[in-house]
Amino acid sequence: xxxxxxxxxxxxxxxxxxxxxxxxxxxxxxxxxxxxxxxxxxxxxxxxxxxxxxxxxxxxxxxxxxxxxxxxxxxxxxxxxxxxxxxxxxxxxxx
Numbered sequence: 031x032x033x034x035x036x037x038x039x040x041x042x043x044x045x046x047x048x049x050x051x052x053x054x055x056x057x058x059x060x061x062x063x064x065x066x067x068x069x070x071x072x073x074x075x076x077x078x079x080x081x082x083x084x085x086x087x088x089x090x091x092x093x094x095x096x097x098x099x100x101x102x103x104x105x106x107x108x109x110x111x112x113x114x115x116x117x118x119x120x121x122x123x124x125x
Contacts, residue, residue, distance in 0.1 A: 032079050033104040036090060038070040044095035045069050051093045057085040079103075 040048040045063060052072050053061040060073040074085055082103070091099055 032076050032082060033107070034074040034076075034082055034086070035102045035104065036072040036074060036086060037068045037100040037102070038072060038090070039067075039097045039099075040069040041095040041097060042069070048093055048095040052090055052096075055085060055089045055093075057081060058090070 038048070038052070049061045049063060049070055052058055052070065057074050057076045058072050059075045062071045062073075063069065064071055072090065074082065074090075076082060076085060082101070086099065086101055090096065
């Protein structure tokens, strides 16, 4: 699994629509509206590094209202939160 964090600057009047359209793209796991110099942060999770070339420039950057993006590729994950959530799927309480 390859994870990328994409910082998105968007047309301020279109932030909610941009966020919804980005969130609907295959490979995008979450989109956050944030304060500061950015408008949105998207978490991209794909199987292969080459898939990022499809998700980000071919889809995210082409969403109307996206003004610019800056992509950061994660090397390692230090949180076990996602692993714990994945292993708990389908288990009943007390099992």
